Amino acid sequence: MKVAKFGGTSLASAEQIKKVCQIIQADAQRKLIVVSAPGKRFKEDTKVTDLLINYVNACLADTEAEAIRDEIVSRFVEIGNGLQLAEAVTERIGAELHEQMRRKEGEAPARFLDRVKASGEDTCAKVVASYLQSLGVKASYVNPYEAGLLVTDEAGQAQVLPEAYARLKQLRERDEIVIFPGFFGYTEEGILVTFSRGGSDITGSILAAATEAELYENFTDVDSVYVVNPQLIDQPKEIKEITYREMRELSYSGFTVFHEEALLPAYRAGIPVCIKNTNNPAAPGTMIVAERASRDYHVTGIASDSGFCSIFVSKYLMNREIGFGRRLLQILEDEGLAYEHTPSGIDNISVILRKDGFTPEIQAKVIRRIKEELHAEDVEVTCDLALVMIVGEGMRRSVGTSARATSALAKAKVNLEMINQGSSEVSMMFGVKEVDAKRAVIALYEEFFGDETSL
Amino acid sequence: MKVAKFGGTSLASAEQIKKVCQIIQADAQRKLIVVSAPGKRFKEDTKVTDLLINYVNACLADTEAEAIRDEIVSRFVEIGNGLQLAEAVTERIGAELHEQMRRKEGEAPARFLDRVKASGEDTCAKVVASYLQSLGVKASYVNPYEAGLLVTDEAGQAQVLPEAYARLKQLRERDEIVIFPGFFGYTEEGILVTFSRGGSDITGSILAAATEAELYENFTDVDSVYVVNPQLIDQPKEIKEITYREMRELSYSGFTVFHEEALLPAYRAGIPVCIKNTNNPAAPGTMIVAERASRDYHVTGIASDSGFCSIFVSKYLMNREIGFGRRLLQILEDEGLAYEHTPSGIDNISVILRKDGFTPEIQAKVIRRIKEELHAEDVEVTCDLALVMIVGEGMRRSVGTSARATSALAKAKVNLEMINQGSSEVSMMFGVKEVDAKRAVIALYEEFFGDETSL
Incomplete structure (x- = not known):
């Protein structure tokens, strides 16, 4: 049936x-x-x-x-x-x-x-x-x-x-x-x-x-x-x-x-x-x-979406402070904001979230709270981010997928604002400026799908 | 003076x-x-x-x-x-x-x-x-x-x-x-x-x-x-x-x-x-x-450290749940655990933390709490992770640094468990298996410092 x-x-x-x-x-x-x-x-x-x-x-x-x-x-x-x-x-x-x-x-x-x-x-x-x-x-x-x-x-x-x-x-x-x-x-x-x-x-x-x-x-x-x-x-x-x-x-x-x-x-x-x-x-x-029979294609698809903001927060010795990240996310939650990703360095963390609902008023409030409550040294919001994603089961297990992707993007002169590849075996994400998003997608398509021999 | x-x-x-x-x-x-x-x-x-x-x-x-x-x-x-x-x-x-x-x-x-x-x-x-x-x-x-x-x-x-x-x-x-x-x-x-x-x-x-x-x-x-x-x-x-x-x-x-x-x-x-x-x-x-006069070297140094664990958590439609990440971090905080990074996909998030203090008993408790309190579908802990980092001011602004790094690592047959590059302009981090860490450092050194012409 x-x-x-x-x-x-x-x-x-x-x-x-x-x-x-x-x-x-x-x-x-x-x-x-x-x-x-x-x-x-x-x-x-x-x-x-x-x-x-x-x-x-x-x-x-x-x-x-x-x-x-x-x-x-x-x-x-x-x-x-x-x-x-x-x-x-x-x-x-x-x-x-x-x-x-x-x-x-x-x-x-x-x-x-x-x-x-x-x-x-x-x-x-x-x-x-x-x-x-x-x-x-x-x-x-x-x-x-x-x-x-x-x-x-x-x-x-x-x-x-x-x-x-x-x-x-x-x-x-x-x-x-x-x-x-x-x-x-x-x-x-x-x-x-x-x-x-x-x-x-x-x-x-x-x-x-x-x-x-x-x-x-x-x-x-x-x-x-x-x-x-x-x-x-x-x-x-x-x-x-x-x-x-x-x-x-x-x-x-x-x-x-x-x-x-x-x-x-x-x-x-x-x-x-x-x-x-x-x-x-x-x-x-x-x-x-549930399971693909054919595993010929390491990369199954390429997706992209624009309209993202990033909140960059830096504070010296941040990674020694237990609870810093959790309290940062709590502030966003208090303001009713969902977030997408939180790539981090040692003393800095960025929160990637969608532009919708992140109004200038809420931005100002969030920046103020992060500075006052978390004593962050630097808080910066930018709102011209697009996310480009390559998706494919088992992709991560194959050595060199990220090298192919980042090389293709470099060749297309796309600067990477962010790379986020976690334990997920399914996707690899690149943050790029919105103006670069289309060029990034085309470069990745050509790399992974452009030539029959590369499939 | x-x-x-x-x-x-x-x-x-x-x-x-x-x-x-x-x-x-x-x-x-x-x-x-x-x-x-x-x-x-x-x-x-x-x-x-x-x-x-x-x-x-x-x-x-x-x-x-x-x-x-x-x-x-x-x-x-x-x-x-x-x-x-x-x-x-x-x-x-x-x-x-x-x-x-x-x-x-x-x-x-x-x-x-x-x-x-x-x-x-x-x-x-x-x-x-x-x-x-x-x-x-x-x-x-x-x-x-x-x-x-x-x-x-x-x-x-x-x-x-x-x-x-x-x-x-x-x-x-x-x-x-x-x-x-x-x-x-x-x-x-x-x-x-x-x-x-x-x-x-x-x-x-x-x-x-x-x-x-x-x-x-x-x-x-x-x-x-x-x-x-x-x-x-x-x-x-x-x-x-x-x-x-x-x-x-x-x-x-x-x-x-x-x-x-x-x-x-x-x-x-x-x-x-x-x-x-x-x-x-x-x-x-x-x-x-505070500011480097010479910006000749895009990459200033390469660091590595081992002894990291990752907690992989997946749940369908996770990214629609406001507060999921915050509650996950709260569980770790309750158990007195500091974390380092949280790379994420759409429906999954990994928490990278140091092995010290993350005893088998605490691991079991954390896994149980994540499953019970967050209704996660899948929670997996692995403890053989090393972090390898390339560091350099302004590095991120130069197109192609990540391509050079990932290509060098691919050539050395190092599989990347994780890539974490955020808004930080200072560093780019790769998660690799501990057994691969030394090979990864050598590959990156050769790429960025091995040849005088590449400096």
Whole structure:
């Protein structure tokens, strides 16, 4: 049994939904289908989820929301008509959507938002189920509450509850294709709560883990995961097989093909994940697995992300002071700041953190506290840092990977602000100035993927 | 005015003390002289300080201590005779030493130990002052209590008190050569407390800072500081000039020529330090300065040290957990463990710490706490790590230093367990297996110092 999840562009129009349903029918193992809300049909189009958010904001601001609501409903009506659903079916689905979008008396804004956001996936699941039924396929829409997808009560940030898995396992027993809306679950009290944005990937992963699926297929609009961001390198090499750990390191910076949190349930249950293309289902896609069979490539991928700051702190004899590092991190924690890395010398330590939320006011406060409370001699903040990472299982065990990487970067005249290679066998990270990041990625790509003989 | 400090081997015999006094007389600026206790005269000899410690241990164990005491007193008598001091002078100094070594009723063992340990430097200072006087030089022994060298009441670990500096500044006014015993000071209540072992370097640095000396000369038994430990490389290159920061990074691992804490007072007061050889005072020595004039060498030195452990901790989505790193460090702090570095990946972090004190029992406790309190998936401790460091101001700003270093290490088949280069402009650190450490140092020496053209 396979769980297949289809993303927004795979469901953006009647035409796309027909492709999805052909894919579902092409493999009898595809029994549990998770759908997103319809995405963009063309570059300038708006995703249904964004329309739903606009609608809620308009309602909350007491401005004209009806036009937006009508646009959303008509998106689905258009899809229903394109799929030649019976008029009564389309009308019923539209009426239910209308009802879901109605603001309830006294409802908290966050609850209202979650409920309306979820209606995109929910309606889409109903449309897909109805279309399959119209084709004579045995298929049903299943509501997450009914199926037992229990989550924490954190609006827009729900986490699955452990007890959900046993309940969801029952889905295996159904002798029909289940169409399941992604992106949301319910609290024990029956309140609808959504995952973070892009959370249909999470729903699919949870269902695959719960039902012990043999495979979790994640259908999107690219043939595979690439070894580097295609926006930086034209037609980069495809990744055929990648481990969970490699995928996790890559998804950290620049690899947005799969939701960061989505890998966890599949990883824990050991369910392989396949990233496939709805528009080219014959392509083999990228397999995400626990252990890679082929170890030919020492480096699996190159990721990069910008928008990092570093706080440099120096103090003579710092390394003799027990608790210095811990107290430094405590100051950041007090200010609600998460950090990424802490490379250190003998008498100095740098904290690398994301720029978001590290406002000039908070910067000033943090600098003052570090000077006053830790008696640091020097505290400097710079905010033009990018992180470039090469990722590959077992890479560290091969002598010379760092030499190849640093030599390639030196040849490209990239100055290294930071090198961070720990006990992890999976990645090696370089801190560079933002202006150097693209040049660094290209240099590393050419070194590790540019020449067939070097693979 | 210069402060000159002479180490143990420079004062090990009458012959050596004569050299010291020639050096003192050779420069009228050498007005403030700090002396250690007599060190080893030959390889198998015992330092006076070690004899004094043995003596105290024997007293405390109520075993026969008189023989050791007599050996110590006779060392000084022999020196006095060798210097042809008047018999009465040698007798008086010997009697005072005898008195200092007498155990007082009810004295705490730590106080007794500090008091006796200090008598080596104290007696030596009296001997040197008497010898200079016998030569007709205007010179006096000055006691640290009288001069105002106030310290904290931490036996064997004293720290200078800020108010000491103003009092010690008065030493400038003396129109004679001051001979000052190193290694100890007094609390405000007049209790003698010693610095940590090798602390005469600290006394010299404090006096140089307090008197705003133009130079602090530290006389030892080597011509200079070398770019690498001479036990690893035969006749390595000498360092002519080095910054405080570089010296500090080097002294951290393997460079024992100067006490780690001793640099701080000179550094804060901006007093240059010169490491010179008593046995070859014509050699220019190594200057430790705030800013290096010559920036020809990108790499100033190579240091290495073994005996490190790493605690590898991994947990899926670790980097999303605010406070994870801080709580990890808190566990170590609770167990009284200082750490050195914390290189990290996305979902893993390693803590590098020294093996000393990280006993198997504490290891087991730390592993258990990390698993239970932080819910880490994987915690592994390995204890065969050495750190190898290349040090040089501005090194990081020069593109390609890391490429040269990692390439040299790869060519020597050294696998890099860890690379840690932070915002520090001074050093770059490589973690290697202990068995690889010597090969790594040799490879780096050859790369950065082996060929004249590469300097």
